Amino acid sequence: xxxxxxxxxxxxxxxxxxxxxxxxxxxxxxxxxxxxxxxxxxxxxxxxxxxxxxxxxxxxxxxxxxxxxxxxxxxxxxxxxxxxxxxxxxxxxxxxxxxxxxxxxxxxxxxxxxxxxxxxxxxxxxxxxxxxxxxxxxxxxxxxxxxxxxxxxxxxxxxxxxxxxxxxxxxxxxxxxxxxxxxxxxxxxxxxxxxxxxxxxxxxxxxxxxxxxxxxxxxxxxxxxxxxxxxxxxxxxxxxxxxxxxxxxxxxxxxxxxxxxxxxxxxxxxxxxxxxxxxxxxxxxxxxxxxxxxxxxxxxxxxxxxxxxxxxxxxxxxxxxxxxxxxxxxxxxxxxxxxxxxxxxxxxxxxxxxxxxxxxxxxxxxxxxxxxxxxxxxxxxxxxxxxxxxxxxxxxxxxxxxxxxxxxxxxxxxxxxxxxxxxxxxxxxxxxxxxxxxxxxxxxxxxxxxxxxxxxxxxxxxxxxxxxxxxxxxxxxxxxxxxxxxxxxxxxxxxxxxxxxxxxxxxxxxxxxxxxxxxxxxxxxxxxxxxxxxxxxxxxxxxxxxxxxxxxxxxxxxxxxxxxxxxxxxxxxxxxxxxxxxxxxxxxxxxxxxxxxxxxxxxxxxxxxxxxxxxxxxxxxxxxxxxxxxxxxxxxxxxxxxxxxxxxxxxxxxxxxxxxxxxxxxxxxxxxxxxxxxxxxxxxxxxxxxxxxxxxxxxxxxxxxxxxxxxxxxxxxxxxxxxxxxxxxxxxxxxxxxxxxxxxxxxxxxxxxxxxxxxxxxxxxxxxxxxxxxxxxxxxxxxxxxxxxxxxxxxxxxxxxxxxxxxxxxxxxxxxxxxxxxxxxxxx
Amino acid sequence: xxxxxxxxxxxxxxxxxxxxxxxxxxxxxxxxxxxxxxxxxxxxxxxxxxxxxxxxxxx
Numbered sequence: 001x002x003x004x005x006x007x008x009x010x011x012x013x014x015x016x017x018x019x020x021x022x023x024x025x026x027x028x029x030x031x032x033x034x035x036x037x038x039x040x041x042x043x044x045x046x047x048x049x050x051x052x053x054x055x056x057x058x059x060x061x062x063x064x065x066x067x068x069x070x071x072x073x074x075x076x077x078x079x080x081x082x083x084x085x086x087x088x089x090x091x092x093x094x095x096x097x098x099x100x101x102x103x104x105x106x107x108x109x110x111x112x113x114x115x116x117x118x119x120x121x122x123x124x125x126x127x128x129x130x131x132x133x134x135x136x137x138x139x140x141x142x143x144x145x146x147x148x149x150x151x152x153x154x155x156x157x158x159x160x161x162x163x164x165x166x167x168x169x170x171x172x173x174x175x176x177x178x179x180x181x182x183x184x185x186x187x188x189x190x191x192x193x194x195x196x197x198x199x200x201x202x203x204x205x206x207x208x209x210x211x212x213x214x215x216x217x218x219x220x221x222x223x224x225x226x227x228x229x230x231x232x233x234x235x236x237x238x239x240x241x242x243x244x245x246x247x248x249x250x251x252x253x254x255x256x257x258x259x260x261x262x263x264x265x266x267x268x269x270x271x272x273x274x275x276x277x278x279x280x281x282x283x284x285x286x287x288x289x290x291x292x293x294x295x296x297x298x299x300x301x302x303x304x305x306x307x308x309x310x311x312x313x314x315x316x317x318x319x320x321x322x323x324x325x326x327x328x329x330x331x332x333x334x335x336x337x338x339x340x341x342x343x344x345x346x347x348x349x350x351x352x353x354x355x356x357x358x359x360x361x362x363x364x365x366x367x368x369x370x371x372x373x374x375x376x377x378x379x380x381x382x383x384x385x386x387x388x389x390x391x392x393x394x395x396x397x398x399x400x401x402x403x404x405x406x407x408x409x410x411x412x413x414x415x416x417x418x419x420x421x422x423x424x425x426x427x428x429x430x431x432x433x434x435x436x437x438x439x440x441x442x443x444x445x446x447x448x449x450x451x452x453x454x455x456x457x458x459x460x461x462x463x464x465x466x467x468x469x470x471x472x473x474x475x476x477x478x479x480x481x482x483x484x485x486x487x488x489x490x491x492x493x494x495x496x497x498x499x500x501x502x503x504x505x506x507x508x509x510x511x512x513x514x515x516x517x518x519x520x521x522x523x524x525x526x527x528x529x530x531x532x533x534x535x536x537x538x539x540x541x542x543x544x545x546x547x548x549x550x551x552x553x554x555x556x557x558x559x560x561x562x563x564x565x566x567x568x569x570x571x572x573x574x575x576x577x578x579x580x581x582x583x584x585x586x587x588x589x590x591x592x593x594x595x596x597x598x599x600x601x602x603x604x605x606x607x608x609x610x611x612x613x614x615x616x617x618x619x620x621x622x623x624x625x626x627x628x629x630x631x632x633x634x635x636x637x638x639x640x641x642x643x644x645x646x647x648x649x650x651x652x653x654x655x656x657x658x659x660x661x662x663x664x665x666x667x668x669x670x671x672x673x674x675x676x677x678x679x680x681x682x683x684x685x686x687x688x689x690x691x692x693x694x695x696x697x698x699x700x701x702x703x704x705x706x707x708x709x710x711x712x713x714x715x716x717x718x719x720x721x722x723x724x725x726x727x728x729x730x731x732x733x734x735x736x737x738x739x740x741x742x743x744x745x746x747x748x749x750x751x752x753x754x755x756x757x758x759x760x761x762x763x764x765x766x767x768x769x770x771x772x773x774x775x776x777x778x779x780x781x782x783x784x785x786x787x788x789x790x791x792x793x794x795x796x797x798x799x800x801x802x803x804x805x806x807x808x809x810x811x812x813x814x815x816x817x818x819x820x821x822x823x824x825x826x827x828x
Numbered sequence: 829x830x831x832x833x834x835x836x837x838x839x840x841x842x843x844x845x846x847x848x849x850x851x852x853x854x855x856x857x858x859x860x861x862x863x864x865x866x867x868x869x870x871x872x873x874x875x876x877x878x879x880x881x882x883x884x885x886x887x
Contacts, residue, residue: 170835177861180869185876644883652876655857662842669838752834 006090009756011787013087019079021048024819033808040812045820046791056086058136133753147762154736158711169670181656251585281556288553358522372508382497427461664710677746684778687770693717756786
């Protein structure tokens with residue numbers, strides 16, 4: 001790949017055309033001069049040559065690029081392919097060869113060579129654009145000036161002229177952006193979404209409006225919150241008022257209690273006052289006090305005597321000044337003493353009777369004692385006999401013991417005697433038997449006795465009969481026993497007499513003791529009786545005196561008491577009134593609190609009902625929402641999307657209008673760049689003195705749609721009066737053409753591309769001879785232009801150019817299938 | 829950054845001035861301008877469809 005680059009102001013060296021538009025067979029054009037003219041009638045192929053240059057440079061034409069033609073339309077009707085070879089050269093002689101091949105239905109194939117070296121095929125178009133310094137759009141505006149462009153600039157509506165100028169300036173993009181910004185895409189999407197929304201809405205019950213529903217829901221929630229807040233406030237107030245009510249009610253209770261107390265005290269006071277009416281005191285309080293204390297002393301003495309401790313203590317304790325208590329105590333003491341007096345009466349009676357009884361008993365006992373003394377005297381001799389017998393025989397017991405012992409001894413002796421008798425009888429019988437029989441059985445031991453035992457038995461019998469002292473002893477004992485028994489009998493008699501004596505003595509002693517006791521009792525009874533009589537007298541006297549005194553004192557005490565009570569009640573009343581006042585209870589305020597509380601409770605009930613109602617409604621709404629939740633959700637989503645689309649729509653619409661809005665400023669900027677040069681060129685091109693200056697203004701214009709747009713308006717300064725005259729309405733077509741050419745040339749000069757040629761297609765229609773000459777002169781003298789390629793049917797222009805001697809002219813004529821007939825006519 | 833051609837620079841400057849207090853609109857305008865510059869009407873449509881897709885994905 002070549003690293004050599006081209007250096008500005010390229011011009012065309014040659015052009016080969018085959019199969020392009022009217023050119024069927026190959027044609028080769030050399031561009032041997034600065035000015036190359038293709039002269040020929042309409043349809044002779046002039047424009048096809050210019051289009052072939054465009055095709056050679058860019059591989060397409062503006063008509064194909066604008067989709068006014070298809071690329072296949074460029075192929076000659078009798079051929080199936082295009083071949084265009086374009087050779088360009090820069091001021092240093094570097095040559096660029098571009099080969100374009102296009103088959104029907106195929107894409108254009110390009111080959112490019114820089115000084116014979118091919119450019120990389122994939123970079124060809126970019127490289128070429130870079131080498132040219134402009135794209136096809138700029139080429140169409142700045143290099144290849146077509147008749148229709150000139151026409152657009154000088155004629156047509158202001159908008160059409162403005163569009164043409166915009167294209168020349170390369171700023172038509174703003175208008176295109178304005179025109180082509182496809183808001184309809186968003187509009188369609190909005191419409192689709194709105195239809196989707198309606199479709200979703202159809203899923204809801206008939207007459208159901210989501211927005212109304214949501215508004216209702218919002219309203220319910222707002223109302224619910226409102227009532228809840230209200231309820232909370234009401235409850236807070238209720239709590240406060242209830243607390244106040246409770247406080248007031250407590251105060252009321254206290255107040256009523258105090259009022260009751262007051263009523264009670266007042267009635268007490270009145271009662272006391274009435275009690276006092278008609279009660280006249282007999283003694284003064286001081287006298288009463290004195291009298292009562294005197295009575296107390298007396299009473300204490302009496303009570304001490306009577307040993308009445310309780311009343312005594314009470315009386316001793318009571319204050320001297322406590323007249324009422326003292327009075328009452330004395331009264332109760334009097335009553336007590338009256339009872340005691342009765343008791344003493346009874347006691348006196350009883351004691352008197354006892355004394356009498358004692359006296360009678362004593363008399364009788366004394367008589368009995370005399371009788372007993374007589375009887376005791378009669379029994380005294382027995383006591384002396386008894387004592388003598390005792391001294392002789394001992395005591396009766398001892399005698400009886402002896403008798404008993406003697407009887408036992410006697411019985412023993414009698415037994416011995418009887419046993420001996422029986423033994424003798426037995427021995428006699430045994431001896432007899434032995435004697436008779438020789439054998440006998442011992443009755444005691446059962447042993448068999450024989451005659452050998454007989455002697456022994458006889459000796460034994462002798463031994464038993466020889467003991468006679470036992471009999472003597474037995475007789476002594478019997479005589480003694482008889483004697484003792486006689487003494488015993490007498491002593492027994494004497495003892496009974498003695499017992500009787502002792503009993504009498506004992507009885508006498510008892511009677512004497514009883515007599516002494518009775519005497520003592522009688523004396524004591526006498527003393528007691530005297531004492532009782534004395535007490536009786538004293539108590540009776542005290543009771544009598546006390547009753548009188550108390551009766552006399554009672555009214556005074558009563559008045560004194562009542563007065564004191566009244567004073568106390570009065571003081572209590574005053575204190576009570578003070579307490580009532582200090583209580584701070586206000587019945588009116590309590591009523592007001594109760595009224596407010598009732599009102600608030602009614603409001604609370606209303607709010608609760610309302611909240612319940614709203615909760616129910618909200619529940620219904622939420623249930624409905626839940627039921628259609630998905631639909632709502634989709635609807636919400638679609639609505640959000642629509643809103644977003646609308647926002648986007650508004651943004652893009654704002655942007656769209658911004659393109660047109662900045663059009664004016666951009667136009668002014670572009671004009672500021674070209675106006676001066678345009679005027680210079682105009683003055684060269686225009687050969688007449690009537691106008692000497694041009695200006696292009698951007699003015700605002702209202703369209704039929706009501707939109708304000710900016711348009712170009714070209715003015716020419718009239719020499720005779722210096723007025724700026726609108727070119728479109730006041731100047732001729734020829735003048736307009738000159739002005740348009742001046743503008744185009746200025747623009748061409750100011751552009752920064754590397755193409756040094758200017759291609760003009762019928763540039764000078766309606767131009768007069770003088771101007772044409774001036775135009776040719778101008779063109780020839782334009783320094784920047786290296787090459788001018790003109791297609792024209794105007795022979796006069798060729799003639800004028802020929803005067804300059806640098807023109808190279810091809811003449812074209814209509815040909816047959818082969819294409820136009822081309823003839824090089826100048827230079828000859 | 830690719831250097832802008834003179835006219836594009838003028839246009840971007842004017843858009844910036846026009847939307848000097850609406851940065852988002854300026855960006856949108858510049859985006860649409862270059863979309864059209866590069867791909868013509870197709871570029872505009874593509875850009876707007878892309879913006880709509882963004883809207884849809886966000887909503």
